[in-house]
Amino acid sequence: MTLPLVGPDQHFALWAVLIAIAAFGLWCERFPWGRKYSGVMLLITLAIVLANLRIIPTSAPVYDVVWEYLVPIAIPLLLFKADMKRIVREAGPTLIAFIIGGAAVAAGAMVGAILLDLGPKEAELAGIFTGTYIGGSLNFAAVAEATGMQESSMLAAAVAADNVITNLHFLLIIFIPGIGWLAKRYPTHHMDNAEVTNVGSDGPVHRIADLDIAGLLASLALAFAIAGVGNWLAALAGYPQFGILVITAIALAIASLLPGQMKKLSGYSEAGNVMMFIFLASIGASADVWELIEIAPVLFVYATIIIVVHLVVLFGIGMLLKLDLAELAMASAVCIGGPSSAPALASAKGWKDLLIPGILAGSFGYATGSFIGVTVVEWLR
Secondary structure, three states: OOOOOOOOOHHHHHHHHHHHHHHHHHHHOOOOHHHHHHHHHHHHHHHHHHHHHHOOOOOOHHHHEEEEEHHHHHHHHHHHHOOOHHHHHHOOOHHHHHHHHHHHHHHHHHHHHHHOOOOHHHHHHHHHHHHHHHHHHHHHHHHHHHOOOOHHHHHHHHHHHHHHHHHHHHHHHHHHHHOOOHOOOOHHHHOOOOOOOOOOOOOOOOOOOOOOHHHHHHHHHHHHHHHHHHHHHHHOOOHHHHHHHHHHHHHHHHHHHHHHHHHOOOOOHHHHHHHHHHHHHHHHOOOOHHHHHHHHHHHHHHHHHHHHHHHHHHHHHHHOOOOOHHHHHHHHHHHHHHOOOHHHHHHOOOOOHHHHHHHHHHHHHHHHHHHHHHHHHHOOO
16 A cells, blocks of 8 residues: 555644645635635545545544544634523524424434435434534534544545535525515515625635734633533543533533623634634545545435425424524524524525524524434434
8 A cells, every 4th residue: 555645653744734724625715616615625625635645644643633632622612602591582583493493404314314224323424414414513523523433434425415415405595585486485574674785795704803812812721621621520420422512511501601701702713613624624634535435425315315304394384383484594504504604695685684693593503413413323323
């Protein structure tokens, strides 16, 4: 077997490559084509290409360090904005629609597991897709960590299926409110009062306008402390594998009980995103392309089943409850695509007054996706 150009024991060089791949993904999202095809998808593709051209190894201690240290730190950083009291208070009907959509995702994951043979890791894959389609990449990582699912090529295939189907779903969500016969069956207050807006569409992405270095360091210190306490408590309870869930719970408690203090911190979301991009780069780098090609097709079908069940249940129950069509569309967008989908949909459809409820509902998904994903795993095992 040909040795890679950067060997598995060349730790500094390998860290440099992973960070550069993450930077590439973030750089791509400065441009319309990068946002269209997803910086995550592009960076994972680059990592797979580099690994299979034997530029970097498909297995290395550095990748284990990413799982062991970066993921537990990234999760609290990305949850420091998740004030549960504010979410419940301000998200309103959009949150109700989101909860219906999240339950439908879990149902779709189990239906898909019944219809398809996903192999020996079926339960873990169902939990991972549930987590990521209720929350986002941080929930993908958390469920994978909590369930011991670190099979590289299968995870890379899951990320690929997730991103492609998510993008197709978002295009469908933009299209659905324009279907006349469907719009007649729902209240359309937000659509009737739509106002063309440029919310979040043209500004620079992944930039921090006013970064307080002390606030950033305090954020990192708090995230490390939460990770340490969470892992210690999980080990003390006799369930060390669920340390990531305890970390999530502690971060949510702090964000909800001390929202004023959280506002004094700085740059934590961006730091968490950087760590998640490095994590995704390591996933791509660990994938064998031939194994990926063999695994990926069934996961694309599986992801499609989840989305179909989600849409049918959400819009069906939404019709019975007479929920606004725009609120259902926003809830679906942030359920499958995460909170970042809210500005994009608000801009595309002119639903300015749904921007904040959409972001808050998506944050609720961040907060709950990992717990629901692990629950699905336990049900199916």
